[in-house]
Amino acid sequence: MTSYSTVDTPIGPFTAVVRDDEVIASGWTADVNDLVGLIHPSLRPAEVSQRPDLGRVTRAVRAYHEGDVQAIEDVPVNQRSGEFIQHAWKVLRTVPAGSPVTYAQFADLAGRPAAVRAAASACARNPVALFVPCHRVLRTDGSIGGFRWGLTVKQWLLTHEDATPIREPES
Secondary structure (H helix, E strand, O other), X not given: OEEEEEEEEOOEEEEEEEEOOEXXXXXXXXXXXXXXXXXXXXXXXXXXXXXXXXXXHHHHHHHHHHOOOOOOOOOOEOOOOOHHHHHHHHHHOOOOOOOOEEHHHHHHHOOOOOOHHHHHHHHHOOOEOOOXXXXXXXXXXXXXXOOOOOHHHHHHHHHHHHHOOOOOOOO
8 A cells, every 4th residue: 555644844845655664755745746756657556545644754754854864764765767776866875964965976976977967867866855865965066956846945954964963873
């Protein structure tokens, strides 16, 4: 079963679509239809049902926006594309909060330093914003660049992550 839930955040409503406890789409919108079209056809559900709470996913979204910027790191995601883009999405999950990289650095981290445009395409095609933090990638000149959910949202996320102390690992 595929479900979705919307949470109010300081930068607007955030909706996540979950199938089998994995996020398959997410972003700052109250309209689930804004997200369903982003899902790869092999994962796209015929219908989704609204739930008031998605458990672990909802807790992570709230915790992140309240200051625990690492709360999103272990939330499982499921997204599909070509081999390089899927690899690039995995690499994005290793970019730490508060340490954004440029598209050129991201391409290098993904193992293809000359593939700056492909790295940018991976960010643009990312259906699970926040959990795969494409907002942590900046233009090669260091400027903020684009973001599907708007530059105001991207700037808020970058400022939030830079201003929020990283929690220490639990022993």
